[in-house]
Amino acid sequence: xxxxxxxxxxxxxxxxxxxxxxxxxxxxxxxxxxxxxxxxxxxxxxxxxxxxxxxxxxxxxxxxxxxxxxxxxxxxxxxxxxxxxxxxxxxxxxxxxxxxxxxxxxxxxxxxxxxxxxxxxxxxxxxxxxxxxxxxxxxxxxxxxxxxxxxxxxxxxxxxxxxxxxxxxxxxxxxxxxxxxxxxxxxxxxxxxxxxxxxxxxxxxxxxxxxxxxxxxxxxxxxxxxxxxxxxxxxxxxxxxxxxxxxxxxxxxxxxxxxxxxxxxxxxxxxxxxxxxxxxxxxxxxxxxxxxxxxxxx
Amino acid sequence: xxxxxxxxxxxxxxxxxxxxxxxxxxxxxxxxxxxxxxxxxxxxxxxxxxxxxxxxxxxxxxxxxxxxxxxxxxxxxxxxxxxxxxxxxxxxxxxxxxxxxxxxxxxxxxxxxxxxxxxxxxxxxxxxxxxxxxxxxxxxxxxxxxxxxxxxxxxxxxxxxxxxxxxxxxxxxxxxxxxxxxxxxxxxxxxxxxxxxxxxxxxxxxxxxxxxxxxxxxxxxxxxxxxxxxxxxxxxxxxxxxxxxxxxxxxxxxxxxxxxxxxxxxxxxxxxxxxxxxxxxxxxxxxxxxxxxxxxxxxxxxxxxxxxxxxxxxxxxxxxxxxxxxxxxx
Numbered sequence: 001x002x003x004x005x006x007x008x009x010x011x012x013x014x015x016x017x018x019x020x021x022x023x024x025x026x027x028x029x030x031x032x033x034x035x036x037x038x039x040x041x042x043x044x045x046x047x048x049x050x051x052x053x054x055x056x057x058x059x060x061x062x063x064x065x066x067x068x069x070x071x072x073x074x075x076x077x078x079x080x081x082x083x084x085x086x087x088x089x090x091x092x093x094x095x096x097x098x099x100x101x102x103x104x105x106x107x108x109x110x111x112x113x114x115x116x117x118x119x120x121x122x123x124x125x126x127x128x129x130x131x132x133x134x135x136x137x138x139x140x141x142x143x144x145x146x147x148x149x150x151x152x153x154x155x156x157x158x159x160x161x162x163x164x165x166x167x168x169x170x171x172x173x174x175x176x177x178x179x180x181x182x183x184x185x186x187x188x189x190x191x192x193x194x195x196x197x198x199x200x201x202x203x204x205x206x207x208x209x210x211x212x213x214x215x216x217x218x219x220x221x222x223x224x225x226x227x228x229x230x231x232x233x234x235x236x237x238x239x240x241x242x243x244x245x246x247x248x249x250x251x252x253x254x255x256x257x258x259x260x261x262x263x264x265x266x267x268x269x270x271x272x273x274x275x276x277x278x279x280x281x282x283x284x285x286x287x288x289x290x291x292x293x294x295x296x297x298x
Numbered sequence: 299x300x301x302x303x304x305x306x307x308x309x310x311x312x313x314x315x316x317x318x319x320x321x322x323x324x325x326x327x328x329x330x331x332x333x334x335x336x337x338x339x340x341x342x343x344x345x346x347x348x349x350x351x352x353x354x355x356x357x358x359x360x361x362x363x364x365x366x367x368x369x370x371x372x373x374x375x376x377x378x379x380x381x382x383x384x385x386x387x388x389x390x391x392x393x394x395x396x397x398x399x400x401x402x403x404x405x406x407x408x409x410x411x412x413x414x415x416x417x418x419x420x421x422x423x424x425x426x427x428x429x430x431x432x433x434x435x436x437x438x439x440x441x442x443x444x445x446x447x448x449x450x451x452x453x454x455x456x457x458x459x460x461x462x463x464x465x466x467x468x469x470x471x472x473x474x475x476x477x478x479x480x481x482x483x484x485x486x487x488x489x490x491x492x493x494x495x496x497x498x499x500x501x502x503x504x505x506x507x508x509x510x511x512x513x514x515x516x517x518x519x520x521x522x523x524x525x526x527x528x529x530x531x532x533x534x535x536x537x538x539x540x541x542x543x544x545x546x547x548x549x550x551x552x553x554x555x556x557x558x559x560x561x562x563x564x565x566x567x568x569x570x571x572x573x574x575x576x577x578x579x580x581x582x583x584x585x586x587x588x589x590x591x592x593x594x595x596x597x598x599x600x601x602x603x604x605x606x607x608x609x610x611x612x613x614x615x616x617x618x619x620x621x622x623x624x625x626x627x628x
Contacts, residue, residue, distance in 0.1 A: 008463050011463065015471055015475055126610070129613060131606045132559040133563070135606055138582065138586035139598070236466050240563060255568075258474065267475075277464055
């Protein structure tokens, strides 16, 4: 995993700084960069040195949390530090939605495999997966305004209070809810065929106990790891959700920086999100071995 | 003639088999029996899969939708005479009417014409990304799986690194580093999005292809071909590829829909396709600005509907293809 993290940051670095073309292009708004800026840029990122040296110096800065200084002469890391609580809150709400709705839907579908409820869950998850998040978000906003529910589910969340983040949390979690439901269903159906379930039934346990204690617990291991991986990707998905609901988190910051063509902020913030995603994966990989001892860490 | 000694165990086994595997297998067996009745000659996996798909309404529904959207992309004038770039500011934000079926947008452009013409960008990006990802991913997967050893180690590690970067985030970085301006030609604007997605997505297909190759490799016909002195190129192209390609086809179809959604998302964020290119993502981005949501919801709803239906159609088709190609998954 560590080599992957190093490799991924190397690729991002090459894409941004080392490919032919001018990396400072687009960093000065809609005009050509002045020579003085280009010189300063080259010096800052050591572009006159060999590629690997450039990368090593860049990585050194990254480790120290130095993501550069943006248009407004603010350190990008400080901008992110102010905003990350909102994004984490949003991601946690989304995960809560995933866990509660996703597992419940998957459970109902799995128990009633082949019946109406199952088909309903399978078809509706397919539909949810097909609708891009920004469509779900915009349509949700429109429906809330149409139904005059704005006081209960505010459609903008500029302050990022818990109440304001509920609707965005649902939107952000919507795609993963579908995946969690399908994953729960598949694993439940598979495990219900296992020998230990038959043994439990033969011992005369109630259906509730067989499913709730024996089957569900085993079926949820892959679901938990999925949710762990998802925490990282939710940080990325937050860019879209925070733009729609005008939330001042990391995602909203990236979106505004894209529109203001503030390159240092975009690249710095996205790099941090990629690192969070990779670290979340690392944690999940370790946890997976703990949750399911059959999987050895090799 | 019924012979109790011979027919007995068979029915017994049939009953047991049905009990174990349940109705899915039963249905499958029925279908297989019907299939062999229809096709007397021995049939290939391809024709078998085609026969399986043909029976499902979901296949016809998704294939019909896809045909419609492709027609829209190739020949938009078949659906509309309106010029998507003709805008009349005095007609801004009109509700749907006879004259403008889907209403007009902020600039007074006809939403119907723009929605129809928007199909082209989505289909182009989807098709080219799928082609690029499938070709690169398959080649890498075949090489890694067939030659193994250090080549496998190198290719798999490189793939892992690209796989680790979330496509949306990586896409933002790439497209930000190579920005398009309003004057950039359409082909280059689309090309950048295609390259960004392809670069970050090829490992998905490479992994699947590598796994299938490793499954196919131990078969006798591969050993036989090698024993007869066939060169690696020949073994890969005529023995391994045809038997390993099934999984890739299904995933590639599903992913075509995913790439379309990804392009729309990037365009929505203002970093994918750029105006004056016409795209559903850009249209939805315009329409979702707070002030227009209530005053002109048609601006949002029609492009959203078209986009979602396109993505849905490809994902559905992919699922049907996967079920048909791999009966074990049912």
